[in-house]
Amino acid sequence: MTDSLAPRRFALAILDHVLNRHQTLDGAVDQALKTWPMIGLDRSFARVIATKALRNLGFIDHVLADFLTQGVPDKCRYADLVLRGGLAQILFMDVPDHAAVDSSVRLIAGAKHRADRGMKPVVNAVLRRAVRERDSLLAQLDANPGLALPRWLADRWQKAYGAETLSDMARVIIADPPLDLSLRDPHEQEALAKALKGVCLPTGSVRLTKLSDVTALEGFDEGRLWVQDAAASLPARLLPEGDAIDFCAAPGGKSLQLAAQGRHVIALDRSARRLARLRENLIRTGLDAEIVVSDALNWTPKQAPKRVLLDAPCSATGTLRRHPDTGWLKSPVDVEKLADLQSKLLDHVAGIMADDGVMVYCVCSLEPEEGEDQVRAFLQRRPDFERMAITPDELPGLDMALNKDGDVRTLPSHWADQGGLDGFFIARFRKIA
Numbered sequence: 511m512t513d514s515l516a517p518r519r520f521a522l523a524i525l526d527h528v529l530n531r532h533q534t535l536d537g538a539v540d541q542a543l544k545t546w547p548m549i550g551l552d553r554s555f556a557r558v559i560a561t562k563a564l565r566n567l568g569f570i571d572h573v574l575a576d577f578l579t580q581g582v583p584d585k586c587r588y589a590d591l592v593l594r595g596g597l598a599q600i601l602f603m604d605v606p607d608h609a610a611v612d613s614s615v616r617l618i619a620g621a622k623h624r625a626d627r628g629m630k631p632v633v634n635a636v637l638r639r640a641v642r643e644r645d646s647l648l649a650q651l652d653a654n655p656g657l658a659l660p661r662w663l664a665d666r667w668q669k670a671y672g673a674e675t676l677s678d679m680a681r682v683i684i685a686d687p688p689l690d691l692s693l694r695d696p697h698e699q700e701a702l703a704k705a706l707k708g709v710c711l712p713t714g715s716v717r718l719t720k721l722s723d724v725t726a727l728e729g730f731d732e733g734r735l736w737v738q739d740a741a742a743s744l745p746a747r748l749l750p751e752g753d754a755i756d757f758c759a760a761p762g763g764k765s766l767q768l769a770a771q772g773r774h775v776i777a778l779d780r781s782a783r784r785l786a787r788l789r790e791n792l793i794r795t796g797l798d799a800e801i802v803v804s805d806a807l808n809w810t811p812k813q814a815p816k817r818v819l820l821d822a823p824c825s826a827t828g829t830l831r832r833h834p835d836t837g838w839l840k841s842p843v844d845v846e847k848l849a850d851l852q853s854k855l856l857d858h859v860a861g862i863m864a865d866d867g868v869m870v871y872c873v874c875s876l877e878p879e880e881g882e883d884q885v886r887a888f889l890q891r892r893p894d895f896e897r898m899a900i901t902p903d904e905l906p907g908l909d910m911a912l913n914k915d916g917d918v919r920t921l922p923s924h925w926a927d928q929g930g931l932d933g934f935f936i937a938r939f940r941k942i943a
């Protein structure tokens with residue numbers, strides 16, 4: 511690293527774009543790059559600070575509220591960012607304490623606005639106190655990891671899953687997630703796991719706990735693997751064999767799986783930009799799929815489909831550990847709007863399917879409105895569909911994810927001792943002839 515302030519300043523710019531300008535973490539990095547070109551280790555370090563801050567923001571703000579009973583004045587937006595970034599380094603990163611404190615003090619001393627500059631003694635005092643009290647603060651978080659989460663999600667999950675499961679889920683969500691790989695040829699699982707020093711998961715993925723640049727992995731250039739959380743790889747495994755339409759396909763992990771199973775696949779999505787990533791992956795893996803850019807709600811295939819995957823747009827709260835910005839950008843209103851879109855998509859797809867056709871519906875959401883409630887309402891609206899219960903033998907090692915109706919509800923706390931899982935809901939239906 512060159513100048514120790516530069517990556518930290520960049521990290522605060524990322525946080526500013528996410529928290530104050532409502533941009534995604536990736537979008538925020540792109541925006542920050544427009545002001546400060548940043549490459550290599552500096553850029554990775556900045557991204558880690560921003561990611562750790564977002565992943566633990568609920569707890570960081572809890573500490574700030576405790577240390578500063580009057581709070582940070584509204585006009586001191588930069589001081590707020592400096593404090594949050596500094597606490598992330600002190601509490602959640604392996605950064606020397608003096609470097610975290612001194613750099614934060616230097617950043618606030620050089621702030622553009624006078625009010626922020628006036629916060630220099632406060633920043634200094636708060637961060638020094640956090641260094642002194644780190645052990646007791648981390649013990650507090652360990653006893654109640656849900657404190658790190660956005661309040662609205664913690665409240666909802668406590669209601670849906672109970673206080674104990676909320677804590678178990680939060681513990682996984684605030685940890686660094688593993689990297690899961692799906693394989694073009696399932697027979698290669700053991701050999702690739704050995705070569706990559708990973709572990710074989712019972713559902714077919716290879717899991718790496720030591721994070722690395724995926725493009726540098728053995729087998730990547732030859733297209734033998736792609737990144738996909740183990741939970742995200744389940745829906746495509748649950749669709750009976752035959753040609754398939756993937757209705758919300760981009761960026762395409764599930765279409766790749768379906769194509770690798772030897773099916774003819776139509777991969778449809780309304781986003782041409784996101785489908786471009788599927789095109790790249792098809793070229794890299796040597797797999798084939800017919801790509802259609804269209805709004806699913808306005809598209810009808812020439813022949814009524816018999817096999818359909820509907821991985822509907824959703825709040826994505828099940829992927830919070832990989833996308834810690836999600837919980838701070840979305841709200842219950844988004845869940846409501848997305849649940850409405852999901853029911854429209856379900857109805858449209860149900861309306862064009864062939865008799866005896868099978869649909870797998872899934873969402874990477876932990877919200878019952880997008881999963882259990884959605885499916886209950888669908889089956890009430892559409893008596894011409896019946897649930898095709900998913901069975902334990904289809905989900906090796908994941909009996910705990912099967913609910914009494916035969917739907918799948920994965921939680922981040924499943925396989926917690928191996929790094930957890932993204933939260934998914936999956937149901938399967940058959941159109942009754």
Ligand SMILES: C[S@@+](CC[C@H](N)C(=O)[O-])C[C@H]1O[C@@H](n2cnc3c(N)ncnc32)[C@H](O)[C@@H]1O
Pocket residue numbers: 757758759760761762763764765778779780781784804805806807821822823824874
């Ligand atoms: C959960 S993501 C799909 C992930 C994908 N199945 C995979 O495995 O990589 C949802 C997708 O739905 C697409 N989408 C949202 N509304 C749509 C619509 N009305 N018609 C078609 N695609 C839509 C989004 O562009 C997004 O790519």
